[in-house]
Amino acid sequence: MPFLRLDMDCAIPMLPYGNRFRKCRKWVQDSFSNVALLTYRVKQRRETNVLLKGVLARPEALASHIARFTQALIMDIAYGHQVTTDDDKYIEMGEKGNHAFATAGSAGSMLVDFFPILKHYPTWLPGSAFKIRAINAAKLLRTMHDVPYNEIKYQLKHGNPQLSFTSTLLDSYFHDGKFGTLTEQDEKDIKGSARTLYSAGTETMASSMNTFVLAMLLYPNVYRKAQEEMDRVLGLSRLPELEDRESLPYLNAVIKETYRWLPPLPMTLPHMSSQDDVYNGYRIPKQTLVIGNAWGMARDENMYPDPESFCPERFLDLTNEDIADPRLYVFGFGRRLCPGNDFADSCIYMVLANIIATMNINKTR
Numbered sequence: 001m002p003f004l005r006l007d008m009d010c011a012i013p014m015l016p017y018g019n020r021f022r023k024c025r026k027w028v029q030d031s032f033s034n035v036a037l038l039t040y041r042v043k044q045r046r047e048t049n050v051l052l053k054g055v056l057a058r059p060e061a062l063a064s065h066i067a068r069f070t071q072a073l074i075m076d077i078a079y080g081h082q083v084t085t086d087d088d089k090y091i092e093m094g095e096k097g098n099h100a101f102a103t104a105g106s107a108g109s110m111l112v113d114f115f116p117i118l119k120h121y122p123t124w125l126p127g128s129a130f131k132i133r134a135i136n137a138a139k140l141l142r143t144m145h146d147v148p149y150n151e152i153k154y155q156l157k158h159g160n161p162q163l164s165f166t167s168t169l170l171d172s173y174f175h176d177g178k179f180g181t182l183t184e185q186d187e188k189d190i191k192g193s194a195r196t197l198y199s200a201g202t203e204t205m206a207s208s209m210n211t212f213v214l215a216m217l218l219y220p221n222v223y224r225k226a227q228e229e230m231d232r233v234l235g236l237s238r239l240p241e242l243e244d245r246e247s248l249p250y251l252n253a254v255i256k257e258t259y260r261w262l263p264p265l266p267m268t269l270p271h272m273s274s275q276d277d278v279y280n281g282y283r284i285p286k287q288t289l290v291i292g293n294a295w296g297m298a299r300d301e302n303m304y305p306d307p308e309s310f311c312p313e314r315f316l317d318l319t320n321e322d323i324a325d326p327r328l329y330v331f332g333f334g335r336r337l338c339p340g341n342d343f344a345d346s347c348i349y350m351v352l353a354n355i356i357a358t359m360n361i362n363k364t365r
């Protein structure tokens with residue numbers, strides 16, 4: 001991403017393959033290992049309860065409750081910061097950064113990505129709005145990089161910060177010496193990786209949760225079946241937990257269909273070929289921008305007949321062994337595959353299962 005790379009080269013998806021990428025990728029993968037996922041369960045339960053209480057009190061603000069769930073959870077994991085108020089300053093920073101990034105243009109969406117010479121275009125000339133937007137976005141992102149990081153660094157020196165992605169990494173440098181001496185580049189990479197967790201994880205998860213609600217409004221029979229399964233399996237005396245997932249096949253089919261029906265990143269994220277290649281008779285020269293079309297895959301009529309319909313039953317049809325689980329493509333591909341995929345999937349399960357167990361979804365009129 002030639003232009004924005006100037007200020008955002010610490011975001012993991014922007015890093016070219018190499019040592020820095022491998023280092024940051026490993027940090028993130030370790031923070032979503034199976035052991036780490038177990039430690040996040042308490043946080044997932046806590047934030048699910050906050051979401052349920054919020055929706056009961058103000059159902060009309062459902063989308064905000066969903067957004068808050070994803071933001072609060074990732075703030076906690078990335079920075080050990082627990083959100084307790086509606087005007088949380090970390091969330092405000094994170095959202096401003098996300099918004100700025102989205103409006104500045106994502107990778108491959110701007111002319112400058114294809115014509116790098118445009119990055120030298122002067123800001124005083126007409127048509128330079130793209131550059132001014134990118135400069136402003138970079139400023140907001142830098143705030144998001146620096147403020148939480150500096151607070152944790154201060155706490156590490158003067159007290160005990162909450163356990164988090166950032167504090168664990170800093171601690172490994174300061175106390176265990178596990179990673180050697182902390183260089184300026186390492187600091188940039190820790191900040192960038194923590195911020196990537198926030199920008200990569202919040203809106204994507206919220207998108208799937210909102211898609212589910214939309215689908216349930218349009219397909220009330222599906223919701224009824226999911227509720228019947230929930231009541232049959234769990235009874236009415238407790239809320240669903242992650243351990244219940246295997247006993248809820250219909251809900252699992254609903255989750256798969258939610259990903260397939262509206263993938264949160266329909267064009268995933270652009271990759272660049274690292275060497276010349278040939279695919280299906282097409283020559284792909286080195287350094288070609290390659291875009292994985294999750295939307296196209298999700299609408300493959302041979303795989304998913306009547307693809308526009310929301311039909312979880314397609315995943316329960318045991319005679320169709322070839323039907324692909326959409327999680328094989330909505331989370332991306334190869335060594336760039338989303339490292340938060342299992343965590344995201346478990347959060348989406350928790351929210352959907354708990355809404356199904358406790359609430360009805362109806363149109364207001």
Ligand code: HEM
Pocket residue numbers: 012013014025028074196197198200201202204205208264265268269270271330331332333334335336337338339340341343344345
């Ligand atoms: C439904 C939720 C999510 C979806 C659909 C999703 C999807 C994706 C996709 C398509 C990519 C690009 C993969 C590629 O380049 O092939 C990606 C990358 C990434 N995702 Fe997710 N994601 C979700 C949630 C999360 C969460 C919760 C986190 C962490 C908190 C996360 C962290 C990342 C990171 C760090 C990358 C960059 C990986 C790299 O470039 O090596 N994602 N995600």
